[in-house]
Amino acid sequence: MTFRIQPAMLKIAAAAWLLGATGAMADTTLEFTQWWEPELPAGSLRAIMNDFEAANPGIKVTLVSGPYATTRDQISVGAATGTLSDVVGLDGAWVNNLNAQNALADMNPMMDASGFDKTQVADIIKVDGKAVMFPVASFVYPVFVNMDLAAQAGVTKLPSTRAEFLEAAKKMTHADKNQYGWVLPLSLQTPSGVQNDLMSWVWASGQSMMADGKPALEGKPVVDMLTFVKSLNDAGVISPGIATKTEQEKVEEFVNDRVGMMIDSLAHVNLIRKRNPKLNFDLIPVPVVENYNGKRGLPYASWGIGISAGSKHQEEAWKLVQYLMSEKVNAKLVSLANAFPGNVNAKPDFVTSDKAFGKAFEIFKTGYLANEFTGLPVAEDLMTKFDVEAQKMLAGEQSPEQASANAQKGWMAKF
Amino acid sequence: MTRQKRSHHRLKRAVAPYLYLSPSLLIIGLLMLLPMVTVIAYSFQNSAVLRRDPSFAGLKHYQAIFADPVFWASLWHTLYFTCMSVVFHMTIGMVFALMLNSDRINPTLRNILRVLYILPWLFTAVIIAVIWRLLLEPNGVVNSVLMQMGIIGSKVEWFSSPETALHAVTFANIWAGYPLFMVSLLAGLQGIPKDFYEAADIDGAKAYQKLIFITIPQLMPIIISISLLDFIWTMQVFPLIWITTGGGPIYSTEVLSTYTYKLAFSSYNLSQASASAVVILLISLGLTLFYIRYQKAR
Numbered sequence: 001m002t003f004r005i006q007p008a009m010l011k012i013a014a015a016a017w018l019l020g021a022t023g024a025m026a027d028t029t030l031e032f033t034q035w036w037e038p039e040l041p042a043g044s045l046r047a048i049m050n051d052f053e054a055a056n057p058g059i060k061v062t063l064v065s066g067p068y069a070t071t072r073d074q075i076s077v078g079a080a081t082g083t084l085s086d087v088v089g090l091d092g093a094w095v096n097n098l099n100a101q102n103a104l105a106d107m108n109p110m111m112d113a114s115g116f117d118k119t120q121v122a123d124i125i126k127v128d129g130k131a132v133m134f135p136v137a138s139f140v141y142p143v144f145v146n147m148d149l150a151a152q153a154g155v156t157k158l159p160s161t162r163a164e165f166l167e168a169a170k171k172m173t174h175a176d177k178n179q180y181g182w183v184l185p186l187s188l189q190t191p192s193g194v195q196n197d198l199m200s201w202v203w204a205s206g207q208s209m210m211a212d213g214k215p216a217l218e219g220k221p222v223v224d225m226l227t228f229v230k231s232l233n234d235a236g237v238i239s240p241g242i243a244t245k246t247e248q249e250k251v252e253e254f255v256n257d258r259v260g261m262m263i264d265s266l267a268h269v270n271l272i273r274k275r276n277p278k279l280n281f282d283l284i285p286v287p288v289v290e291n292y293n294g295k296r297g298l299p300y301a302s303w304g305i306g307i308s309a310g311s312k313h314q315e316e317a318w319k320l321v322q323y324l325m326s327e328k329v330n331a332k333l334v335s336l337a338n339a340f341p342g343n344v345n346a347k348p349d350f351v352t353s354d355k356a357f358g359k360a361f362e363i364f365k366t367g368y369l370a371n372e373f374t375g376l377p378v379a380e381d382l383m384t385k386f387d388v389e390a391q392k393m394l395a396g397e398q399s400p401e402q403a404s405a406n407a408q409k410g411w412m413a414k415f
Numbered sequence: 416m417t418r419q420k421r422s423h424h425r426l427k428r429a430v431a432p433y434l435y436l437s438p439s440l441l442i443i444g445l446l447m448l449l450p451m452v453t454v455i456a457y458s459f460q461n462s463a464v465l466r467r468d469p470s471f472a473g474l475k476h477y478q479a480i481f482a483d484p485v486f487w488a489s490l491w492h493t494l495y496f497t498c499m500s501v502v503f504h505m506t507i508g509m510v511f512a513l514m515l516n517s518d519r520i521n522p523t524l525r526n527i528l529r530v531l532y533i534l535p536w537l538f539t540a541v542i543i544a545v546i547w548r549l550l551l552e553p554n555g556v557v558n559s560v561l562m563q564m565g566i567i568g569s570k571v572e573w574f575s576s577p578e579t580a581l582h583a584v585t586f587a588n589i590w591a592g593y594p595l596f597m598v599s600l601l602a603g604l605q606g607i608p609k610d611f612y613e614a615a616d617i618d619g620a621k622a623y624q625k626l627i628f629i630t631i632p633q634l635m636p637i638i639i640s641i642s643l644l645d646f647i648w649t650m651q652v653f654p655l656i657w658i659t660t661g662g663g664p665i666y667s668t669e670v671l672s673t674y675t676y677k678l679a680f681s682s683y684n685l686s687q688a689s690a691s692a693v694v695i696l697l698i699s700l701g702l703t704l705f706y707i708r709y710q711k712a713r
Contacts, residue, residue: 076464076465076683079465080464082467097465097683101465187660187661187663188660188661188662189658189662240553240554240570240575241553241572241575243575243660244548244661244663245575378681378682378683381677384681388665388666391663391664395664
């Protein structure tokens with residue numbers, strides 16, 4: 001049997017190709033690089049993008065997704081080579097470097113031109129006066145308490161101050177049974193423990209590690225925090241292996257009833273329940289210094305969003321940013337991520353359906369988001385430097401004052 | 416044949432080998448030389464990669480890393496980690512190879528041991544790191560066994576204590592790397608003619624004399640070749656150290672590879688990271704040249 005191409009078939013194929021080609025040319029394709037897609041339920045971010053495309057005919061979104069570390073490296077290189085995607089997922093720790101490379105667009109003019117209501121966003125991250133990032137979703141870090149261990153230890157009132165925390169941790173510690181009051185991960189592989197597990201004590205009491213935009217590590221707040229952590233270490237209430245412990249191991253120890261309390265991301269609630277469905281835990285804000293009654297700073301990590309300064313489609317990119325920051329879409333996204341919203345009016349559905357999240361949402365609403373590493377130059381390097389000094393202190397090589405002074409010296413070199 | 420045709424023919428003959436070589440030369444150039452030259456160029460630039468118009472920095476970045484005490488500590492740790500690893504890889508590899516080559520061991524047991532001894536080679540660096548982290552954690556099996564045997568009185572934080580961390584990662588690397596020596600030496604042992612040992616038996620040589628005067632000299636070419644290769648590879652080990660200790664606690668397990676990584680991806684100082692990478696390249700190059708000369712001499 002022979003197959004002959006009929007002239008009519010050729011005409012139809014040519015017409016179809018032409019239609020497709022012109023259709024493709026009419027569309028603007030936005031590239032959106034982020035690490036969120038692998039962390040969300042399969043297909044959910046794509047579904048949100050499909051909704052955006054349906055609401056904005058002529059704009060298509062290509063998702064470029066990868067793990068966090070890969071995305072970070074990809075964005076650094078993209079910023080350097082001028083190949084940064086139109087829209088980029090950002091961590092607050094990166095924005096200073098990216099801004100120094102002039103890689104991020106200032107979103108102020110876009111907000112003004114579109115009449116965007118700035119009061120609806122929880123925060124706008126600014127560097128040198130430029131609005132470079134919105135936190136789309138925030139993952140706060142409260143204290144998780146193993147209620148069964150607390151009850152066994154006779155801890156009836158959950159700690160609200162540092163002194164109460166030390167007492168509770170002492171009661172929960174039984175080293176002979178490999179059970180400790182607190183867990184502190186200070187691995188140099190991922191020094192985020194400095195931000196989440198150390199500085200969170202400073203921010204919780206409304207204090208700061210900075211003064212006039214410069215590091216103030218020798219100030220009372222940081223020295224007091226280090227002194228407090230040293231007192232916990234000296235009391236033997238911290239699970240051993242601090243210097244190489246990672247965040248993942250911290251969670252594993254908590255899940256396995258080996259530690260009574262940990263500071264951790266709310267994003268891990270479902271993971272903890274999955275790993276140990278019987279674990280009875282509660283959430284409390286990070287304890288504060290004695291007699292502090294002000295608002296509590298809540299340490300957080302966020303999924304930020306920004307626009308590439310080199311994008312040829314900034315107008316369309318801004319439409320996507322606006323879409324993700326809008327009340328309903330933001331609520332949908334953060335519900336999927338178990339995070340708190342970037343839009344202050346958005347209310348994720350899990351806060352009403354889940355007791356633990358509901359309580360965390362109350363903590364979130366009564367406090368304020370605090371992460372002073374956001375926007376700092378080479379934030380991860382600063383954490384590493386502080387980490388090394390904290391490790392030296394915990395190894396008994398130096399006092400809290402010396403650790404603060406040495407960290408201050410190391411940080412100043414970076415400013 | 417005219418003169419023109421002859422010269423054309425000569426030219427074709429002269430060019431032909433290069434044409435045959437060109438695909439591999441192109442691949443080597445693109446995949447090896449280009450990245451290497453680029454990194455060398457970065458080490459002489461300010462804000463390499465991060466700026467589109469980097470300025471010339473001269474030797475500034477080399478001066479900076481040579482003035483950094485952490486760099487020298489990393490170099491010392493790298494040398495300790497590498498030398499100890501190579502020596503123990505060789506010793507353990509030799510002992511196991513002799514054991515597997517011995518007729519005194521039951522063949523079935525020998526086959527079982529052969530599989531067991533080669534096991535560490537089958538694991539990736541990440542798996543090895545995770546295994547040893549679990550075994551050596553303060554509440555891990557190793558501490559429990561040592562405490563029951565009365566060897567230690569309290570839990571040792573093998574990876575988290577500055578006193579033990581470097582020894583612990585070196586130990587894990589020794590465990591992971593000896594099978595290369597074992598397999599190579601076993602192949603070498605099986606190639607030694609039996610006549611040598613028979614002649615030694617007739618002369619009344621003892622077992623250790625046969626080892627020193629026959630086995631080791633016969634294996635020497637393999638020992639030197641594999642030791643040099645192992646030295647080069649071990650010097651560049653990264654994942655095992657990164658996953659077990661991250662270069663800590665403090666700087667006690669910082670080696671050149673982790674030092675360079677932190678400069679590049681923690682400090683975003685890609686110029687200094689390139690300078691550090693060039694130092695590693697020069698050390699490796701020196702060893703490689705030594706290896707090539709040794710191979711040529713053979």
